[in-house]
Amino acid sequence: MAGRAYFQVPPALARTFDHLCIAFERSLLPGYGWIFPGPGNRYNLGCGYFDADRGPHRSLRELWERFTTAFEPAAAIVRESTRLTEFRGAPLRTGLSGARFGRPGLLVLGEAAAMRYPATGEGIGKAMESGLIAADLVADALSTGAAGDGVHERYEAAFRGRFAARYRGYAVAERWSAHAWLLNLVAWRAKAGRVARCELEALMAEEGDPRRLFSRSGLLASIFR
Template identity: 40%
Template sequence: MKSSPGLMAAAADPVAPVPQACEVLVIGAGPAGTACAQSLARAGFDVVLADQQLFPRDKVCGDGLIPDAHRALERLGVLDEVLAHARAATHVACVGPSGGRVEVPAHLAVLPRRELDEILRLSAIRAGVRWLAPARFDAPLLDPGQQVIGARLALPDGAPRVPHALRARWTVLATGAASVPLNSAGLCTRRTPSGMALRGYVRNDAMAGRIKGLDVVWHRALRRGYGWIFPCAGGVFNIGVGITHSRADVPDVNLRELFATFTRLYAPARELMEGGEPLGPLKGAPLRCSLDGAKWSRPGLLVAGEAAGSTYLFTGEGIGKALETGMLAAQAIAEGRDQRLGDAQVRARYEAALHALKPRFDAYEQANRINNHPWLADLLIWRARHSESVRKRLSGVIEETHTPRNLVTAQGLLRMLLPSA
């Protein structure tokens, strides 16, 4: 997937000396890391943002920006720039196993992560963040009392990479779903992922006017997950499949076979692939969901974004909540400085903020029953097609004004069947 010429031109970074110390070291330049770094730089902190890859870089994702992401991007001051590059959409098209379809209105956009993350990174640099890449996180630096005082990073100066110690008052780990960095930091409580996804990009100009919303497809052959087609700008589509699962029930699924099944059983997906031009290979990635799988902090260190499990289990959406957790980490650190709080108080504030988000993540975990039992999607779609009230409830789930838990409880299902609902 190619970035726009403007982004590519802006991506050239001046050569800077490798930093030795900073106030805050943020490791990982995805949405959580860049949101945290930019917020702290605006508050006057000396921040280093490090990533193991040079930018712009590709990232496996559905690329959908739902309303919580829009709100977070607006707080960061980049929403207009993001929307200028994105493909806007006005609905999610939900398609059930029996072929029923309902379009749920919402404020949406699609922008490949290669472009979104570069916009966020450049915005952080403009705010005063110092950039360091490629720099792989190896382990935390510890003082005699086992408090984190920075990190050991591997820099590309020959082979093998040369270790570099970068000291920091605070370290924020925003390294995504990979378990290795969490394990190295002594924070991993679950090595297996909460889900897996596989996606590719396809250019098909003939279908650009046909698929205008975000298609999400449930089917018995896709049990435990779903397929999707999300339209990007320029006649390009993000197409993929994902599965989710509980800690104790990790399925043995071949995602490439699942993708082939999706493109065979869903006619628009089949037409998209048969008449389109693939833009690179299919790529897969793990998911960490439900704010589960890692400790959220240790002395001197906070965990943000998907490393903390900031992806919704039911939908696999995580950009908005990753941005939010990054800003919450920045807020806790800034308040700690301004109010002269101790390490334990800062960490307690941050963890309390994540705990406040947990009920919503738990609701999405309960709604994940729809992925496990696709007939529920048929029921919801059938009812929504005949009820404006139900469509509004589904729209409210996307807008975060309604909880998805009510979609799958016994009472919620009964309401769906009532003519007055």
């Protein structure tokens, strides 16, 4: 589950907090809060958590209250800014869980096929990538006059072939990111060394495989470099 609200932040405060922030605030684990500065000092603040189906019931609104009181940068924005929208949330379907990619004559893209990555909940990139793969296959099918003929199967094979391993990597990162001590270790190494920082950047940019960091060998490498 994740939710967010928009705020018009006063220029003085915006100058002191002008960077993208992902906060693994202990009370949100497994999950995180974020502060995304936008154009014209319009900020997106939100929080989300994982394991909604499996874990104990958690209230997204309570998490929001905690994030915007316990995490001081978020608390300052809420205190000093004009709220532009209500806090609104939605369930997140991640990791291709229960995904159906289509049937003859129908292709399922993006959110409808649970294409968000675990651990980050980011889905815009994958929605667009599924659209590109689908468009190529549809164009091919139309040009050969074979529309409807196994296109959905080729689409699923192409998408899984390109991304299945990375989904597995993000699922591992999601499990590891439930542990505060581990996140503290990663944050410490990201500040001090190159390996953890580069791998975290790759994770957010949807490049590479999160297991390069969220594994014993990855953590070990991050301690020395």
